[in-house]
Amino acid sequence: MSATGSPKRLTPRRIQAMKGGTPIVCLTAYTTPMARLLDRHCDLLLVGDSLGMVLYGMESTIGVTLDMMIAHGQAVMRGARRSCVVVDMPFGTYQETRELAYRNAVRILQETGCDAVKLEGGEEMAETIAFLVARGIPVMGHIGLMPQQVNTSGGYRSVGHSAEEAETIRRDAKAVSDAGVFSIVVEGTVEALAQNVTASLAVPTIGIGASVHCDGQILVCDDLLGLLSEFTPRFVKRYDELGARIDAAVEIYADEVRSRSFPSEDHVFKPRG
Template structure:
């Protein structure tokens, strides 16, 4: 037996993220596959297996069509590819808005089948009781206020929130209620800058902004947007790469080599051995 012991890396958990309130900003990105999770793991505190996978990977027009099975499949992949970052899996539309018992059954299935550390739900007046029910039964929950992608059909599109007084009050109340229900952190998406700061000051748990404010306790972006894999990105995204162009050039070079019979070459093929 080898005398060397394999180094154990402790994965971050809900208490670690909650303790970052007001401290060093929390770095978050979305992940859907094992190879990408492996790359992100050394840089991120939290990776979200977002239901944005429906649009980013599966080509859906919005997140409404994402299923529980899809989230579990991608959650499993991200867990295989990561070691250190906390992994949170989105609960898809229709999986947590009903009875608390149904929400728990679906949340526990996600956690059992993926090994993820928590689930995320889009908060709202009717969801608060379910958040509390889940947390009391051992399911760490991340909330989400402001622009709620799963409500896109009600809102008529992806529209920024909190510009009007009545909206500001409602979103602030939802954030407070989400924190009081036991959520360990709250995503604040697509809201007016002042409201994001107000929410961050009003709740005792970390806020993670996306299209919100630098005053949040952390930030998250859809990785594929940030890397420039699409020809269009939302206003709140800063492109840190231009992989769409790089991939296009690489594929074009490959196609040219194939058509000119330059690939494969001697370095990429096998030869029979003499004798």
């Protein structure tokens, strides 16, 4: 506990120290109310650029802007007290030069107060990651299926099926680990390969559509809760169907409004005596 009596936030260093121990529990969060609900159960909350698709109805994450990520990062930080909070760097904010990546990462940390940033990429991003880490910016890596690269990689598909793909993923994992990331998201990767990569690294792997043997797991919270009605990926387990429950509740509300049974006497104000 901190001096104020609130739980002490998990840091990137503490997340890294969880390698090989109790699995690390991670979920996405985009808003203050959801962050408050998730915080006591999770070790890490990711403000993912998936918010473009989940909240804004975009076809991919490509259209997400830095301002959007900062606004939602600020919202999540208002609700998180214990979890390590990581904010995605959106497409185009870090690939051009390491200096551009540094300026944008600094802006994210300064304006949100989050604990770290996450960026996608393997060997090609190792130099940039090392540049950021050397200047005090904790970085979470992301390899395997990389949503920001769907336009060049052939869409959303699992990876690591061929010997060539598997070798690329192994090299990517080693490169970003050596560059200094505190953990690595491994997405949409063949199970045996994800397990092998996890065993080969000194930093934790966080699986999503990967292996149960990863050091932790992450899902998009809205997928887990059944709030998204679109296609559900194979790797998602729905723990509730809140979307259907919300639909049913709103249907009852609409019926009561139209029948004038709401508001009832219990929900209106009377003149004071």
